[in-house]
Amino acid sequence: MSTVTPVCYCRNPAKLNTAWSNDNPGRRFFGCKKFGSGFRKPCNFFTWFDQPLMPPIHEFCCWIF
């Protein structure tokens, strides 16, 4: 089993975060490492982390905040 860190649209290794939304409490996901760091325009890269038996899926669609 190998874990590959996805690369976001900025060509940076994505950062593993933990979601605490009502729909996905504690679920991990990869997002742009610039997101939340004060960077003005992070890209909208997003993919769930808990898919061990599947290749990285582009499940980026909408940031829900």
Ligand SMILES: [Zn+2]
């Ligand atoms: Zn990015």
